[in-house]
Amino acid sequence: xxxxxxxxxxxxxxxxxxxxxxxxxxxxxxxxxxxxxxxxxxxxxxxxxxxxxxxxxxxxxxxxxxxxxxxxxxxxxxxxxxxxxxxxxxxxxxxxxxxxxxxxxxxxxxxxxxxxxxxxxxxxxxxxxxxxxxxxxxxxxxxxxxxxxxxxxxxxxxxxxxxxxxxxxxxxxxxxxxxxxxxxxxxxxxxxxxxxxxxxxxxxxxxxxxxxxxxxxxxxxxxxxxxxxxxxxxxxxxxxxxxxxxxxxxxxxxxxxxxxxxxxxxxxxxxxxxxxxxxxxxxxxxxxxxxxxxxxxxxxxxxxxxxxxxxxxxxxxxxxxxxxxxxxxxxxxxxxxxxxxxxxxxxxxx
Amino acid sequence: xxxxxxxxxxxxxxxxxxxxxxxxxxxxxxxxxxxxxxxxxxxxxxxxxxxxxxxxxxxxxxxxxxxxxxxxxxxxxxxxxxxxxxxxxxxxxxxxxxxxxxxxxxxxxxxxxxxxxxxxxxxxxxxxxxxxxxxxxxxxxxxxxxxxxxxxxxxxxxxxxxxxxxxxxxxxxxxxxxxxxxxxxxxxxxxxxxxxxxxxxxxxxxxxxxxxxxxxxxxxxxxxxxxxxxxxxxxxxxxxxxxxxxxxxxxxxxxxxxxxxxxxxxxxxxxxxxxxxxxxxxxxxxxxxxxxxxxxxxxxxxx
Numbered sequence: 001x002x003x004x005x006x007x008x009x010x011x012x013x014x015x016x017x018x019x020x021x022x023x024x025x026x027x028x029x030x031x032x033x034x035x036x037x038x039x040x041x042x043x044x045x046x047x048x049x050x051x052x053x054x055x056x057x058x059x060x061x062x063x064x065x066x067x068x069x070x071x072x073x074x075x076x077x078x079x080x081x082x083x084x085x086x087x088x089x090x091x092x093x094x095x096x097x098x099x100x101x102x103x104x105x106x107x108x109x110x111x112x113x114x115x116x117x118x119x120x121x122x123x124x125x126x127x128x129x130x131x132x133x134x135x136x137x138x139x140x141x142x143x144x145x146x147x148x149x150x151x152x153x154x155x156x157x158x159x160x161x162x163x164x165x166x167x168x169x170x171x172x173x174x175x176x177x178x179x180x181x182x183x184x185x186x187x188x189x190x191x192x193x194x195x196x197x198x199x200x201x202x203x204x205x206x207x208x209x210x211x212x213x214x215x216x217x218x219x220x221x222x223x224x225x226x227x228x229x230x231x232x233x234x235x236x237x238x239x240x241x242x243x244x245x246x247x248x249x250x251x252x253x254x255x256x257x258x259x260x261x262x263x264x265x266x267x268x269x270x271x272x273x274x275x276x277x278x279x280x281x282x283x284x285x286x287x288x289x290x291x292x293x294x295x296x297x298x299x300x301x302x303x304x305x306x307x308x309x310x311x312x313x314x315x316x317x318x319x320x321x322x323x324x325x326x327x328x329x330x331x332x333x334x335x336x337x338x339x340x341x342x343x344x345x346x347x348x349x350x
Numbered sequence: 351x352x353x354x355x356x357x358x359x360x361x362x363x364x365x366x367x368x369x370x371x372x373x374x375x376x377x378x379x380x381x382x383x384x385x386x387x388x389x390x391x392x393x394x395x396x397x398x399x400x401x402x403x404x405x406x407x408x409x410x411x412x413x414x415x416x417x418x419x420x421x422x423x424x425x426x427x428x429x430x431x432x433x434x435x436x437x438x439x440x441x442x443x444x445x446x447x448x449x450x451x452x453x454x455x456x457x458x459x460x461x462x463x464x465x466x467x468x469x470x471x472x473x474x475x476x477x478x479x480x481x482x483x484x485x486x487x488x489x490x491x492x493x494x495x496x497x498x499x500x501x502x503x504x505x506x507x508x509x510x511x512x513x514x515x516x517x518x519x520x521x522x523x524x525x526x527x528x529x530x531x532x533x534x535x536x537x538x539x540x541x542x543x544x545x546x547x548x549x550x551x552x553x554x555x556x557x558x559x560x561x562x563x564x565x566x567x568x569x570x571x572x573x574x575x576x577x578x579x580x581x582x583x584x585x586x587x588x589x590x591x592x593x594x595x596x597x598x599x600x601x602x603x604x605x606x607x608x609x610x611x612x613x614x615x616x617x618x619x620x621x622x623x624x625x626x627x628x629x630x631x632x633x634x635x636x637x638x639x640x641x642x643x644x645x646x647x648x649x650x651x652x653x
Contacts, residue, residue, distance in 0.1 A: 034453075038460055086440060134630075144633045147385070147440050147647075152580055152626040155573050159619035167617065281444055288441055321459035326452030333445040337437045 009346040016343045020289050020300070023336040030335070031328050040318040048317045049310035049324075058195075059309060065196045067305030068266070069094070069276075071204035072259035073283025074290060074297040074304075075211050076128075076252045082215060082292050083224035083248035084231060089135065089150030090256040091280025092157040093128040097260025099161065100127030102169070102271035105182020105264065116185035120265050121203065121258065128257020129250045131157065136249035140242035146249070154280065162273055169271065179271040188266035200262030205298075207255055212294035224248050256280060285333045304329060356488050358604055363489075363496055364562065366600035368393070370499040371554030372578035373585065373592045374506050375421075375547040380582060381510060382543035383523035383645040384432055387443025389551050390575030391450035392424045396552025398454035401559040401566040402461055405471050414495075414556050421552025424450065425544035433540045436649030447575070458566060473564035493561040495553070500593075502550075507589035519543050523643035526650040536650050551575070580629035587643065599625045 028046060035045045053059040073090045080087035100123040108116050135149035165177040172180065188199035215221040223244045226234040235241050263275050286304055290296030311325025372393055379386040386392075396417040404413025424446065431442040462469045474493050480486040510516040518539045521529040526536045554574070559566045577599060585591025606621035 034456060038456075088440060088444070138630075138634060142634060145642075145647075147387075148579060148583065149630055149633065151387070151576060152630060155576050156623045156626050159623040163617050163619035166619075278448075281448065284441060284444055285448075321456045323452045323456040323459065326448060327456060330445050330449035330452055334431065334442065334449065337431065337442060337445065338435055341435045341437065 004347050004349060006345050007348045008344060011343045011346055017291065017296075019339045019343065020291070020296070020336055023289075023332060023339050026339075027328060027332040027335045030331055031324065034324060034327060035320060038318075038320040038324075040314075040320050045314050045318055045320060048314040050306065052313050052317075053306055053309040059313070061192060061195045061197050063302070063305045063309045064201055065198075065267070065305075066308045067302050068198070068201045068204050069259040069263055069279045070282055070286055070301040070304050071201075071298060072207060072262065073256055073280050074286030074301045075204070075207050075283075075294065076255035076259070077280075077283040077287035078290060078292045078294065078297045079211055079215075079255060080248050080252035081287055082228050083245055084228040085136070085139070085245045085249045085252070086147045087132065087135075087150050087249060087252050088147055088284065089132060089153055089253070089280070090259075090283040091276055091278070092150070092154035093131045093253040093256035094260040094263075094276050094280050095154075095157045095161055096127040096131035096253075097124035097257030098264045098271055098275050099157075099164070099260075100124050100257065101186075101261035101264035102179040102182065105186045105270075106169075106180055108183050108186055111183060111185035113185045113187075113189070116183065117188065117199065117265075120186050120188075120261055124257045124261025125254040126257070128253040128255065128260070130253075131257070132249050132253025136246050136253075139249070140246050158273070161271065161275075165271065165273055171270070177273060181269050182265065186265055187269060188262065196267060198262070198266030200258075200266045203258060203262060204301075207258065208294050208298045211255075215294060220244070220247065256283070259283075282329065285329055288333060289336055307332075352485075354608070356485060358601070358608060359489050360491065361604035361607070362597060362600040363492055363500075364600075365603050366596040367493070367496045367499045368554035368557045368562075368574055369578060369581060369596040369599060370503065370592060371557060372551050372575060373581045373596060374499075374502055374589065375550030375554070376578050376582045377506065377510070377585075377587065377589065377592065378519070378543045378547035378550070379425075379428075380587060380646055381523045381643055382519045382540045383526065383643055383648065383650070384428065384540060384544060385439050385443065385647055386425075386428055386544065386547060386551075387440050387579070388424060388428050388446030388450070388548075389443075389578055390571060390573070391447030392421050392548050392551040393555035393558075393571045393575050394447075394454050395424060395450040396421050396555030397559040397570045398458055398555075398566055399552070400556030401471065402457065404560055405469060406461075410471070410474055410560050413560055414553070417552045417556035417560075418549040421548040421550070421555075422545040423548070424552065425546070425548025426541065428548065429537075429541040429544045432649060433537050433544070436651055439647050439649070455568070468565055468567065470563075470565040471560075474561040493557070495557045495561050499554075499557075503589050503593050506592075510589065515542075520643075522650075523645055526645055526648075530650075530652065536652070540650075551578075554578075577625055580625050583642075584625075584629055584632055 032042045035042045053063050076090045104120055104123045135146045138144035139146045169179040171178050191197045223239050227241050227244045231241050286300040289300035307325050307328055311322050314320050315322040399420040400413040400417035403416040404410045431437045432439045476491045476493050478491050480490050518534055522536045522539045530536050558570050581595040584595040606618050
């Protein structure tokens with residue numbers, strides 16, 4: 001009889017990339033409990049959740065709209081995590097990009113889009129870099145744990161946005177807590193007429209492509225991955241670990257900043273307090289699901305975008321609370337994390 | 351001026367209560383070597399379970415203990431992920447926060463629907479040990495849970511510093527390999543610490559829904575869990591420091607509220623951001639000398 005045993009050794013590569021795929025059905029099995037609690041038919045719910053959004057052109061485009069900031073926050077987190085820098089601050093860096101976008105949209109009054117749009121993109125990136133700079137410097141100069149500092153700064157910038165919107169930036173026309181509508185020349189143009197899909201989606205795809213190239217095809221990418229695998233070993237190999245981590249942290253902040261500017265220039269056209277509502281934290285989920293690989297991140301972001309859209313469909317159709325989407329995201333993350341442990345094992349004949 | 355000060359002291363204690371519960375909970379987790387970023391979600395879950403059970407059963411205490419139980423289960427889940435499976439601690443913690451936030455909102459919507467007037471309960475009555483006595487009367491007019499939180503501080507200090515169990519917790523948080531070699535069950539001790547911690551965090555959330563508000567709202571926790579993450583560093587992982595940290599934060603928060611109602615134009619957001627900025631500053635000054643438990647964030651794998 002064939003006897004098998006588990007052994008501690010790296011699992012084969014094909015199995016590792018399969019883990020997120022296995023995690024999906026496991027997650028849906030677990031969340032079925034909630035659907036039953038809501039008194040809905042699980043099969044019908046999953047149809048509304050996962051298939052319906054893909055079935056019509058309008059909702060399919062909406063999935064891409066929802067995915068746009070997620071592609072960027074996912075790419076941002078994956079870039080930092082690849083170099084072993086635990087940036088939890090994509091949420092805050094996204095807000096920084098959004099603030100920059102709203103500000104540029106106010107000061108660039110009669111700008112032509114040819115100048116306005118590149119300025120918005122550069123400004124959003126730069127703002128994200130700046131908000132990431134403090135924790136990154138503290139990490140490399142004083143060895144202060146970046147998890148806590150980036151996390152705390154997420155709260156700080158939400159207070160800053162709240163101050164701006166209730167104070168100096170409050171819309172003088174409507175008196176709502178939102179900034180003035182941005183100038184026409186700074187609005188991201190639509191990729192498909194009469195839809196909400198905007199230039200930001202293209203920016204996100206380019207960012208993913210560039211990230212793949214940098215991580216897999218350049219010396220910097222090699223250094224980053226070496227640092228991510230082990231700082232001491234990388235240092236021993238002659239890599240400047242601090243400089244590599246600093247670069248990874250700042251670029252990561254910049255990419256998250258792009259997500260913020262995209263939401264301002266492509267969706268809302270002004271700054272509002274709830275402009276993110278967790279997109280940066282979803283970026284951590286997406287980076288994890290995607291195994292930190294840029295293309296994996298791309299697929300994961302589209303999938304989370306589908307879940308966000310599907311949660312609304314299922315809530316309208318079957319009266320299942322829309323928060324099902326949040327639960328599915330969280331459960332998917334935890335299940336995937338648990339299954340990743342399997343990649344340290346191999347099945348061998350005894 | 352006198353009534354202003356008395357009111358301020360009384361409000362400070364009220365604001366500090368959920369932070370004391372939460373930070374003491376985080377203290378247990380981190381002393382055992384696990385950074386529990388699930389705190390924000392665990393407090394939210396505590397607020398939701400406490401309110402729902404109290405509202406359905408009519409018993410505030412039943413609600414409170416159900417919340418604590420839910421928090422302990424949250425600790426078990428965190429332990430399963432980070433202790434048993436050795437998964438990345440901050441990602442698991444954030445995942446747990448998201449999970450409990452989603453489940454609480456989902457459950458609240460199913461149980462209470464979307465009424466135009468949010469459901470509410472009669473909250474815990476404040477105790478008045480000094481009756482209407484001037485000065486002492488209003489200051490000591492606090493909820494019983496506030497008294498409990500204040501008594502917990504010396505108790506937690508005693509458990510961590512003076513008992514065998516506390517020594518075990520510190521041992522697995524500082525050097526799990528050595529603790530294991532000395533015959534301690536690292537997994538079991540970390541799990542227990544996470545369960546106690548989770549229960550305390552949920553108690554902090556339940557205080558908000560059962561005593562302070564008598565209701566459950568979307569923004570009931572509003573980042574208080576993250577404040578606790580800051581306070582634990584500020585407190586240098588010591589129970590006594592938790593008291594000072596929570597009181598200073600509570601004092602500043604109550605002061606800005608009072609100054610604002612008196613008509614001072616203050617950017618109150620600056621005051622709200624202050625504890626975070628002060629913590630980052632403290633980390634900067636302390637730098638490498640911060641005495642975090644040595645094995646914080648490190649999973650322990652028994653070979």
